[in-house]
Amino acid sequence: MAARGGGRPRLCSLLLLLLAALGAEAKNSEDVRCKCICPPYKDHSGRIYNKNVSQKDCDCLHVVEPMPVPGPDVEAYCLRCECKYEERSSVTIKVTIIIYLSILGLLLLYMVYLTLVEPILKRRLFGHSQLIQSDEDIGDHQPFANAHDVLARSRSRANVLNKVEYAQQRWKLQVQEQRKSVFDRHVVLS
Amino acid sequence: MVNAGDMNGSGNLMDFLDEPFPDVGTYEDFHTIDWLREKSRDTDRHRKITSKSKESIWEFIKSLLDAWSGWVVMLLIGLLAGTLAGVIDLAVDWMTDLKEGVCLSAFWYSHEQCCWTSNETTFDDRDKCPQWQKWSELLVNQSEGASAYILNYFLYIMWALCFAFLAVSLVRVFAPYACGSGIPEIKTILSGFIIRGYLGKWTLLIKTVTLVLVVSSGLSLGKEGPLVHVACCCGNFFSSLFSKYSKNEGKRREVLSAAAAAGVSVAFGAPIGGVLFSLEEVSYYFPLKTLWRSFFAALVAAFTLRSINPFGNSRLVLFYVEYHTPWYMAELFPFILLGVFGGLWGTLFIRCNIAWCRRRKTTRLGKYPVLEVIVITAITAVIAYPNPYTRRSTSELISELFNDCGALESSQLCDYINDPNMTRPVDDIPDRPAGPGVYTAMWQLALALVFKIVITIFTFGMKIPSGLFIPSMAVGAMAGRMVGIGVEQLAYHHHDWIIFRNWCRPGADCVTPGLYAMVGAAACLGGVTRMTVSLVVIMFELTGGLEYIVPLMAAAVTSKWVADAFGKEGIYEAHIHLNGYPFLDVKDEFTHRTLATDVMRPRRGEAPLSVLTQDSMTVEDVETLIKETDYNGFPVVVSKDSERLIGFAQRRELILAIKNARQRQDGVVSNSIVYFTEDPPELPPNSPHPLKLRRILNLSPFTVTDHTPMETVVDIFRKLGLRQCLVTRSGRLLGIITKKDVLRHMAQMANQDPESIMFN
Numbered sequence: 001m002a003a004r005g006g007g008r009p010r011l012c013s014l015l016l017l018l019l020a021a022l023g024a025e026a027k028n029s030e031d032v033r034c035k036c037i038c039p040p041y042k043d044h045s046g047r048i049y050n051k052n053v054s055q056k057d058c059d060c061l062h063v064v065e066p067m068p069v070p071g072p073d074v075e076a077y078c079l080r081c082e083c084k085y086e087e088r089s090s091v092t093i094k095v096t097i098i099i100y101l102s103i104l105g106l107l108l109l110y111m112v113y114l115t116l117v118e119p120i121l122k123r124r125l126f127g128h129s130q131l132i133q134s135d136e137d138i139g140d141h142q143p144f145a146n147a148h149d150v151l152a153r154s155r156s157r158a159n160v161l162n163k164v165e166y167a168q169q170r171w172k173l174q175v176q177e178q179r180k181s182v183f184d185r186h187v188v189l190s
Numbered sequence: 191m192v193n194a195g196d197m198n199g200s201g202n203l204m205d206f207l208d209e210p211f212p213d214v215g216t217y218e219d220f221h222t223i224d225w226l227r228e229k230s231r232d233t234d235r236h237r238k239i240t241s242k243s244k245e246s247i248w249e250f251i252k253s254l255l256d257a258w259s260g261w262v263v264m265l266l267i268g269l270l271a272g273t274l275a276g277v278i279d280l281a282v283d284w285m286t287d288l289k290e291g292v293c294l295s296a297f298w299y300s301h302e303q304c305c306w307t308s309n310e311t312t313f314d315d316r317d318k319c320p321q322w323q324k325w326s327e328l329l330v331n332q333s334e335g336a337s338a339y340i341l342n343y344f345l346y347i348m349w350a351l352c353f354a355f356l357a358v359s360l361v362r363v364f365a366p367y368a369c370g371s372g373i374p375e376i377k378t379i380l381s382g383f384i385i386r387g388y389l390g391k392w393t394l395l396i397k398t399v400t401l402v403l404v405v406s407s408g409l410s411l412g413k414e415g416p417l418v419h420v421a422c423c424c425g426n427f428f429s430s431l432f433s434k435y436s437k438n439e440g441k442r443r444e445v446l447s448a449a450a451a452a453g454v455s456v457a458f459g460a461p462i463g464g465v466l467f468s469l470e471e472v473s474y475y476f477p478l479k480t481l482w483r484s485f486f487a488a489l490v491a492a493f494t495l496r497s498i499n500p501f502g503n504s505r506l507v508l509f510y511v512e513y514h515t516p517w518y519m520a521e522l523f524p525f526i527l528l529g530v531f532g533g534l535w536g537t538l539f540i541r542c543n544i545a546w547c548r549r550r551k552t553t554r555l556g557k558y559p560v561l562e563v564i565v566i567t568a569i570t571a572v573i574a575y576p577n578p579y580t581r582r583s584t585s586e587l588i589s590e591l592f593n594d595c596g597a598l599e600s601s602q603l604c605d606y607i608n609d610p611n612m613t614r615p616v617d618d619i620p621d622r623p624a625g626p627g628v629y630t631a632m633w634q635l636a637l638a639l640v641f642k643i644v645i646t647i648f649t650f651g652m653k654i655p656s657g658l659f660i661p662s663m664a665v666g667a668m669a670g671r672m673v674g675i676g677v678e679q680l681a682y683h684h685h686d687w688i689i690f691r692n693w694c695r696p697g698a699d700c701v702t703p704g705l706y707a708m709v710g711a712a713a714c715l716g717g718v719t720r721m722t723v724s725l726v727v728i729m730f731e732l733t734g735g736l737e738y739i740v741p742l743m744a745a746a747v748t749s750k751w752v753a754d755a756f757g758k759e760g761i762y763e764a765h766i767h768l769n770g771y772p773f774l775d776v777k778d779e780f781t782h783r784t785l786a787t788d789v790m791r792p793r794r795g796e797a798p799l800s801v802l803t804q805d806s807m808t809v810e811d812v813e814t815l816i817k818e819t820d821y822n823g824f825p826v827v828v829s830k831d832s833e834r835l836i837g838f839a840q841r842r843e844l845i846l847a848i849k850n851a852r853q854r855q856d857g858v859v860s861n862s863i864v865y866f867t868e869d870p871p872e873l874p875p876n877s878p879h880p881l882k883l884r885r886i887l888n889l890s891p892f893t894v895t896d897h898t899p900m901e902t903v904v905d906i907f908r909k910l911g912l913r914q915c916l917v918t919r920s921g922r923l924l925g926i927i928t929k930k931d932v933l934r935h936m937a938q939m940a941n942q943d944p945e946s947i948m949f950n
Contacts, residue, residue: 046313
């Protein structure tokens, strides 16, 4: 399983945040409305009326104010109007979009780090001579190209920090294998 | 068929469970699981728990928790799948509108949400409000005119390209398994295949995030297939928390079947349809216990999605319609015509798409996945923007096509010539002649139809998450609506013709073009996926009425017949064949009169079968045999002279057992004798310590005689989920038939390429 340590807590925190947001939503008074659409009638043009009323009051008589037609015509006018009660949760929308954008932003930053920044750092740290790329990696910008080397090096040491790095390199190897199967050899998911 | 003793088999497995070798019992990547072993391991585990539960209260509570863990997993899957679907729906809603403009008061609102509280919307311009501004208004302060149009066009294309590029980069860097629809691979996984990482956490995260990006970019794809994959990833995640499911691949697949049902349930708002889809299309072994649990998961998911309320009106799907105008028997003729169209389109799509995917797989086109996505997105955006029906998202298009035209609709499609003195209530408008807006809409729809048919062929199968349901429904809905308007106008202008006279009086509301759109959508979806019951149930759960079951069924049945006349495979089976997955379809019928001898290996002229003997081979011989061949397992016989069968040993377990023995047991050297019997054989003195490998031997391999008809053999493989089957004659081992051999034989009999079966 491509289980890097950050995957599971990330998912749990997303779930908790979403559930907390849903639980904490307050009924914003702007979030309910009764919308009545009235078509053109005689010489009055069509209009849309919005009002914040409860569901049982959502009909033409309560919402259409001021009534554009005189008394006897009100019934004929209201018969053509269509009233719908709608509610939404603006807090849910806001929280969801902001969480989504932050996750997308984090992923983009991590992607930029992995593809651009990390090879430069590794090259500076370990020097040009030690980065012998294997034959398959030449020619295409493969992220994680030096995963083999780092994996071999870190197997010798066994403290916590290197365990994390070891897990991360193992994940990178797995992703590289997947990428080879899907993109290069077209063995699966073609 | 000979089953060499249940007692021996279960005794073997008890040894197996008590002292496991490291990693024995797990499977290698891209191999098939042993269903029978998983089932008997689960039975043993259950028996152990039941017998221990009588010992103390704590054990009893543990047994209760074990029984309930299945329901807890279903609950968690439903919650997470519903939440993720809600997040996806809300994010897609916002990002789709981001291509055209932005909400100034709160940037996280989509167009409709932004104008929700505004009082400046008018009857004619229901979408305009000052808080929402198009990009041209924001940047150059102009909202009409040629320069504004060009600026909006340009920015639309830029946003679409940006989203698509981000999506394909994320897929490529983090989770290459997140591309495609997912349903063919899930079908194969549920039939027993292992693809490690396909249902992992990174795949889940990337698939969710990139699904929003690709749907918002305006590409001609849907999110239903990927939602099934997302739900199965959730299922895999939660089943790894409980050892009952994490250690047993067979039980895990039951959970995945239920998760697939939850996925379809949130995609369509159709819990029953989801369960039936899982039963009909996705699952392989679907015991009745799973039926009830799948329904529970689907309900929980639908309920969670409803409480998130992404569309603001307590509906689960954007295109839920709820009208009840009746239909007439004479309308069955155009419905059946729509069914024929759906079948023909399905065949065309499958053939063209498979040809294009094969080209992508074998030629240089496949080396540029990112460039391909960008080019297709650019083409889609450039052609889609001018036509108002393709500019908006496909779900909104389907919603508009499904809706009946009341007096209050302001879209072009409802631009009928109204009688100004009409005083009928809102939902009983009689048939009216078409105004100029309807004629414009018709040819725009025709262009959109042709465009969608062509572009979906190239879009499905790219290296981004892509689903097929929504584009097929869009094609069908467009065709259906056009036919519906045609019939409506025909009925209005020629109401004295004999076919209309009986049921369509002038001044009555006879024809509902929205119903034709629904029937067309069902026909096209059925033609491409070859779904039957699940399709009808999903469509009637979408429409909320039982009145339209007969037209839907007529169209679905017709489209399936027409499509089956040209080729037996649906799109998912066709992709399974393209990839060469070892999937033995339950729907295929094997009707040839071949025997087991025709299929078994070794054939005449081939090298003899590689076997192990029960007590006359050394460790070195076994290792050489393993190194020289690449078979997944070896039969064990009494001796090379009398080839009487003892059992079957798996390659992976032999390797691990020998490695373990060399490291742990002293005295085991290359010259040690390997024996599979209970007691060690008679050895000369001073010979090295022998190695007992009875634990890894399967004492009850399935055998058939050489004269067993292949029909029976295929049935056995299918029903029991075997990986290999041994062939004997008069008790002596003759050969072996593996699942790959069976699939190759079936392909050969059907005149397909037998070399396309790639995996074991």
